[in-house]
Amino acid sequence: xxxxxxxxxxxxxxxxxxxxxxxxxxxxxxxxxxxxxxxxxxxxxxxxxxxxxxxxxxxxxxxxxxxxxxxxxxxxxxxxxxxxxxxxxxxxxxxxxxxxxxxxxxxxxxxxxxxxxxxxxxxxxxxxxxxxxxxxxxxxxxxxxxxxxxxxxxxxxxxxxxxxxxxxxxxxxxxxxxxxxxxxxxxxxxxxxxxxxxxxxxxxxxxxxxxxxxxxxxxxxxxxxxxxxxxxxxxxxxxxxxxxxxxxxxxxxxxxxxxxxxxxxxxxxxxxxxxxxxxxxxxxxxxxxxxxxxxxxxxxxxxxxxxxxxxxxxxxxxxxx
Amino acid sequence: xxxxxxxxxxxxxxxxxxxxxxxxxxxxxxxxxxxxxxxxxxxxxxxxxxxxxxxxxxxxxxxxxxxxxxxxxxxxxxxxxxxxxxxxxxxxxxxxxxxxxxxxxxxxxxxxxxxxxxxxxxxxxxxxxxxxxxxxxxxxxxxxxxxxxxxxxxxxxxxxxxxxxxxxxxxxxxxx
Numbered sequence: 164x165x166x167x168x169x170x171x172x173x174x175x176x177x178x179x180x181x182x183x184x185x186x187x188x189x190x191x192x193x194x195x196x197x198x199x200x201x202x203x204x205x206x207x208x209x210x211x212x213x214x215x216x217x218x219x220x221x222x223x224x225x226x227x228x229x230x231x232x233x234x235x236x237x238x239x240x241x242x243x244x245x246x247x248x249x250x251x252x253x254x255x256x257x258x259x260x261x262x263x264x265x266x267x268x269x270x271x272x273x274x275x276x277x278x279x280x281x282x283x284x285x286x287x288x289x290x291x292x293x294x295x296x297x298x299x300x301x302x303x304x305x306x307x308x309x310x311x312x313x314x315x316x317x318x319x320x321x322x323x324x325x326x327x328x329x330x331x332x333x334x335x336x337x338x339x340x341x342x343x344x345x346x347x348x349x350x351x352x353x354x355x356x357x358x359x360x361x362x363x364x365x366x367x368x369x370x371x372x373x374x375x376x377x378x379x380x381x382x383x384x385x386x387x388x389x390x391x392x393x394x395x396x397x398x399x400x401x402x403x404x405x406x407x408x409x410x411x412x413x414x415x416x417x418x419x420x421x422x423x424x425x426x427x428x429x430x431x432x433x434x435x436x437x438x439x440x441x442x443x444x445x446x447x448x449x450x451x452x453x454x455x456x457x458x459x460x461x462x463x464x465x466x467x468x469x470x471x472x473x474x475x476x477x478x479x480x481x482x483x484x
Numbered sequence: 485x486x487x488x489x490x491x492x493x494x495x496x497x498x499x500x501x502x503x504x505x506x507x508x509x510x511x512x513x514x515x516x517x518x519x520x521x522x523x524x525x526x527x528x529x530x531x532x533x534x535x536x537x538x539x540x541x542x543x544x545x546x547x548x549x550x551x552x553x554x555x556x557x558x559x560x561x562x563x564x565x566x567x568x569x570x571x572x573x574x575x576x577x578x579x580x581x582x583x584x585x586x587x588x589x590x591x592x593x594x595x596x597x598x599x600x601x602x603x604x605x606x607x608x609x610x611x612x613x614x615x616x617x618x619x620x621x622x623x624x625x626x627x628x629x630x631x632x633x634x635x636x637x638x639x640x641x642x643x644x645x646x647x648x649x650x651x652x653x654x655x656x657x658x659x660x
Contacts, residue, residue, distance in 0.1 A: 195575050197608065199545065239637065246638050249528065256525045260509050268488040269511065325508065325578065332640075333529070339643035346648050350658055414652045479489060479513025 178203045190391045195321035198264040206390055209383060210320055211265050213392065215272045218258035219283035222276075223457050225251045227291040228300060236294060243340050244297060250333050257326040264322045277462055285443060286373045288451030295348060295355075295362035301341015303363070303370040306408065309334045310400050311374070319391035342411075349415035356416070363412060364420045371435070372443045374401040402432055409433040491540040492518035493612075495570075495581070498531045504581035506570055506610070509540065515618045523620070523628055529638065532629045535620045542616035544590025547608045551598070555591070566614040567593035571606035579610055587611075 169187065173180040182201060189196065196202055225248045232248065235241035259269055275281035286304050291297065309331060316327035345363070348355040375381060375397040387393040409426075410433075412419055423436030445451065489511040496507040507526050512518035518537040527535065546555075564586045570579040582601045587593035593611035620628055636642055648658055 193575055194607075197547075200547075242635070243637050246635060250638075253525055253528055256510075257508065260511070260525070263488075263491065263511060264509065270488065322508065324576075329526075333638075335640040336638055336643075339640050339645050340637075342645045343643045343648065346645065346652070347658070350652075411649055414649060475513050475517070482514045 176203055176205050178205075187390070190319045194319075195324065196319050197321045205386065206320075206392075207265050209387060209390075209392065210323065211262055211267045213387075214258050214262040214265075214323055215267060215275070216282050216284075218255045218262060218272065219276045219281055220287065221251045221255035221258060223283045223287045223461060226457055226460050227287055227289070227453075228297055231291060231294060231297055234294065240344075247301070247337050247340065250337065254326075254330050254333070257329060258323075261320075261322040261326045273465065277458070277465060279449060279458065282447060284373060285446040285451065286369050288446050288454045288457060289365070289369050290453050292365075293358050293362060295345070295358040296366065298341045298344035298348065298359070299362040299366040301337050301339075302345050303341075303366050303408065304373065305334050305337040305341060307370050307373050307400075307404050309338055310404055314393060314395050314400065317394060323392075345417075346415055349417055359415075360417055363417050367420050368439065368442075369446075371401055371405070371438055372446075374398075374404070376440070376443070405433045405435050406431075409435075489513050492522070492537045493540050493543060494518075494522040494526060495536040495538075495617075496522075496526060496532050497534040499533050502533075504534070504536070506572075506579040510537070515539065519618050519620060527629055527632060529632055532632075533625060534622070535628075536617050538612045538616045538618070542613055544594060544611045545608060546591070546594050548606065551594075551609070562588040564588050567597075567611040568614055568617065569593065569597040569601065570610040570612065571597075571601065571604055572608040573604060573606060575607065579608065582606075584614065585611075 169184055170180055172178075173183045176183075183203060186196075186202060186206075196206075228244060228251075229248050232241065232244055235244050259272060262272060263269065272281070276283070291300070312327050312331050312334060316324055316331055318324045318327070345359055348359040378384060378396045378398045381397055384393065384396055388396070405424075409419060409424060421436045423434070425434055426432075427434050446454070449455075490513075491509050491511055492515065493509050494507045495504050497504045507522075510518055510521040510525055512521050515537060518539075519535065522535055522537055523532075526532070565588075566584050567587055567590065568584055569582045571582045572579040582597065582604060585593050585596045585600055587596050590611040590613070594609045597609060597611070598606075632638070651658055651660065
């Protein structure tokens, strides 16, 4: 449908064809769309949906690792982990601000998260059961996120793309500290090696699911690609991730939990087995291992912060009037 | 109870010899809080020596297309004041500070800036009244920006993973 001609799309979206054509011409010229510019209502809606989901993911993403700050095995690892969790909070802020330039308010975005209306990345609904999970999250989960975010750093909406440039730079620290941790433990004591193997075994498949459904089942992709929000598909990004990670994990002596994984000379790709999409949809729809726990923690943080918001609002009122 | 606070635009200079760049926005109840929020959001890395904020509603902005399409000549009414002129010079770039002009309104400032800075190929102009800007106090640059500089473990270059992988692939130990 979205490869279709512009007249059709204008009717479909109830937009004026001339305005839509000029908008698409701007994107074709590589121009960035900025907050005050004309944009189709659907472009605005899709961006608010994506950016707020992304912001929620950063904020909820603090929880699985944050739980390990008090149990870090060394002062260095503790400093790194605190900085990383603080970065995730900061990324949430960049992104909420970017969504706010489109007219979304913080209040409605947070309401949507806490009421379960808005989604966030499925990966954060899994538990972190050992210290090595922090390494696996850094290397695998943040590594996967960087692929997606590097693409979004080129997206057509200016504020989102600029937020992504900053986020990618900081995520590289997240990925590398995780990779360094996994490499070291993989060459460490038998206990450390077993801990790392267990972590990768549990995080491998959920990380592949992070890229989202297969292209054929991804209803928003066509329009997002047409308008330069996304430039690559879920399946393309997922394949690139496997191509990067498979040889590196194997070089560490780690077994990837996929009997079908093999290098294909002809395509230059690492082919992988079938993803358990039932699990993916179950987690997305709220029934993953930790969904309820994550939302309860967010709700409590929101409630505990109420007095701060009230105090700031009272002060603001005094300033403004 | 939660209400949407006004938006403030954030400008940042990485080092004294670098340009002042538009960095993004924050929401805050007032301009002092906006500067603190901006510091927390945008200066977690060692790349700030100065930060400015201004209420978004005080900023005038025009694209090259809007200017080409023509608009009524800005009225000369009002007291002239100093405007900081920012220009976006490439689609991928952040707007950067080009200089200052004296004008009676934001639109007049942009009109004046087009003549003053005509050598630049500006895609989007912004005029910010100098009086609307709150700048970080140079005397406080230490406590505001120095802590990030000491936290070298936040720098990806601290993690030599490429070298480590090369050693493993060559069948060597990490310390060899």
